[in-house]
Amino acid sequence: MSVQFDNRPPVSVEESLHLVFQQGQLVTDMRAEPLLGREELKLLGWTVVREQFLGYWQGQPCFAVEIDATIEPDPMRFVRGSLYQLLGRVEDGLFALAGRAAQLLAWERDHQFCGRCGMVMTVDVAERAMRCEPCATVNYPRINPCVITLVTRGEELLLARNANFPSNLYSTLAGFIEAGESAEDTLHREVREEVGVEVARLRYFGSQSWPFPSQLMLGYFADYAGGDIVCEPGEIADAAWFHYRELPQVPPASSIAGQLIRHYISELTQE
Numbered sequence: 366m367s368v369q370f371d372n373r374p375p376v377s378v379e380e381s382l383h384l385v386f387q388q389g390q391l392v393t394d395m396r397a398e399p400l401l402g403r404e405e406l407k408l409l410g411w412t413v414v415r416e417q418f419l420g421y422w423q424g425q426p427c428f429a430v431e432i433d434a435t436i437e438p439d440p441m442r443f444v445r446g447s448l449y450q451l452l453g454r455v456e457d458g459l460f461a462l463a464g465r466a467a468q469l470l471a472w473e474r475d476h477q478f479c480g481r482c483g484m485v486m487t488v489d490v491a492e493r494a495m496r497c498e499p500c501a502t503v504n505y506p507r508i509n510p511c512v513i514t515l516v517t518r519g520e521e522l523l524l525a526r527n528a529n530f531p532s533n534l535y536s537t538l539a540g541f542i543e544a545g546e547s548a549e550d551t552l553h554r555e556v557r558e559e560v561g562v563e564v565a566r567l568r569y570f571g572s573q574s575w576p577f578p579s580q581l582m583l584g585y586f587a588d589y590a591g592g593d594i595v596c597e598p599g600e601i602a603d604a605a606w607f608h609y610r611e612l613p614q615v616p617p618a619s620s621i622a623g624q625l626i627r628h629y630i631s632e633l634t635q636e
Contacts, residue, residue: 464576
């Protein structure tokens with residue numbers, strides 16, 4: 366496997382690689398290559414304001430670093446942008462590593478002060494935690510669990526266009542798990558709220574880390590069980606049943622939404 370997550374910093378950092386961020390944006394070269402070697406980072410002279418060890422990429426230790434906001438990377442060599450620019454353009458393992466980098470740097474940045482007593486927090490490298498010594502509060506990196514669901518009716522797929530999506534992109538239904546809910550409770554509630562239908566026969570498919578900003582997507586298939594489509598105002602711009610041979614634009618296979626759609630179609634066409 367190309368990527369290996371690890372919390373224990375390596376003994377030697379001489380051959381280390383770096384994912385560089387500035388003000389929450391990923392810094393890459395013009396080819397969208399996100400990794401910089403340690404020597405190259407030194408030569409650039411960028412001031413690093415925080416650093417997190419991520420694990421190993423192809424056997425080499427890899428760090429996430431955030432550089433000072435006042436630095437102006439050479440526009441003839443580097444560009445800044447969202448992690449979306451890597452989606453589908455790099456190996457899944459490298460995208461996962463970049464997502465981990467973005468989440469850990471944001472977590473450290475957003476927990477510099479204790480939410481209970483207001484004192485300065487310190488980084489506990491061994492436990493990947495932010496600690497407040499005066500009141501003993503501990504903050505770990507936050508992950509927000511979500512369900513993402515492909516509702517089907519035989520050869521038809523229920524797809525929706527979120528109000529914030531581009532006008533021609535349709536996807537599966539998704540929502541955050543709330544306090545006290547199971548993933549299955551959330552699935553029933555979100556489908557009912559977003560499109561007004563009931564579902565049955567839930568089947569777990571798989572999960573994906575989704576760093577926009579810090580979701581863990583839990584993928585399910587569900588059978589249509591009744592009801593007419595009624596879109597949630599302000600949330601769902603449109604939703605409809607689509608035959609698998611006549612789909613609108615859907616998410617890429619690098620996303621779990623795209624994987625759910627492609628897997629279901631593959632199962633249908635193999636029967």
